Amino acid sequence: MNNPVLPSWVLTLVCADRVGIVAGVSQFLADRGGFITDSQQYADREAGRFFMRVAFEATDERMTATEQLQAEFNAIGARFAMDWLITSAREKPRMLLAVSKGSHCLADLLHRWQTGTLAVDIMGVVSNHPDMRRITEWHGIPYHELPPNGDKGAQEAALLDIFDRTRSDYLVLARYMQVLSETLVGQLEGRCINIHHSFLPGFKGARPYHRAHERGVKLIGATAHFVTADLDEGPIIEQAVERVDHRATAEDMIRIGRDIEAQVLARAVGWIADRRVLLNGGKTVVFR
Template sequence: MTLTQDAAASPNAIRATHHQASLIVQGEDRTGIVAVLASILTRHGANIVSLDQYSDNPQGGAFFQRTVFALDNLRAALPAIEKDLDARLVRDYGLTYTLRDLSVPKRVAIFASRSDHCLLDLLWRHRRGQLPVSVSMVISNHPDTAEEVRSFGIPFFHVPCQGPGKSAAEAEQLRLLTGNVDFIVLARYMQILSGDFIEQVGVPIINIHHSFLPAFIGAGPYARARERGVKLIGATAHYVTEDLDEGPIIEQDVVRVTHADTAADLMRRGADVERAVLSRAVLWHAEERVIRNGIHTIVFA
């Protein structure tokens, strides 16, 4: 399905997903994968809408492919398609795959602290129809943004998290999250998640770091950047792992600055970059455009 010119120009326009599914395939590269996949979809009457693929080495390297296809009565057809994929792609080619109905939005929980620019930007884009997600809740360790969040019709939960002991707070967060979300976004949530929490929550977690990683990792990156006289500042969206600020990178961007910019100027200009980078990362994750491969990602944006 192609958007009309007027629809594409609308600020509310998002990619049409009615009766569409995404198929993510990855594994060892070998001859015939694309042909087999296309033949399976053709057999079921599906129309391939888009196809992106990447191989890091055609001679037995790693292969990655994202296919979006359209099919009437999609939900009814998915079990039969999965059966064929299991038989051909998994059994014959040793590949793994993820098949998802794109008309069903992913459920996301947003974690926030006092800084509200990333949080409110995500909620605004969601209300405008620019993020194909369902925002299940906002969890914050401060109550400051409660009224603004609830004005969007989103449940807000204040879960205090102070001091070295965070087990009680994380237990309450897990109680709220379990079975209710497909991924989590840390919208400038200024707390470090424990390894136990990351393991128990069992869903991907996306963080926005106010620095162009891997430079200036940790706290106070803008002040440190000012001290070093940098000419570019940036932001990084990445998946969360137990290794602080070292998870697989999804998206990055920069803005040029000068010697005349103060630390406050850098924070203000950096906030704009943070919003843009995080919203793109959330959009791409929600649309199954990001494939994790160890400490790397393949992003079909």
């Protein structure tokens, strides 16, 4: 006889650091038959902030509905003035992807999603070019081409409309080569993720790999971060580097850089999907 799959949840919280938080959360779960499968916490002593992620599952009928858990946890949240969230472990974040002409990050995310290794729901792909339509629709995902046509405001309004209509939780810029306006960034605060090469700020603009090659750069990297009004300077989620030497051509560096970008973005999106990333002012706490 097969045992039924037990319902499970993830609790994340941020609050002022003080004694009793872990005990309060643990007692709340124990009183309802909650079995903790993973628990991580971090106290930022400089900022006086406490961060916690708890994955737990039910052991009996006392824990069945997410809404009931949320209602009952309100008292704990109020006692410690927490910014908290309880979600079903089966609930997948809804993500809208944005891309221009580069396929490496988009193709990697679509492959991981299709093979079930990226626990998100991809609601669509938006682009300012037609190039990625074929690969997107091959995966059965809607493609929305939004050429700027000299009207950036209208383009961004259309993007935001798609984001809202699909009830997306996050916008992922998978090499979307458009600078978002401060207005749009403000509307998507904490919900927009970007990837870029880590030559910034040293090699901005066009052909950064060629200019890095001319300078003999020895490390190639990529950074995934939340988007803010400060271009390419939002809270960092993940980074990686790979060493190169004098034998690497500019084309070698481009190839290596694209691979790193795809891997770093996929890790960042995966951690967000698993509720492992919490904002901490201008930086993040990532429970791995």
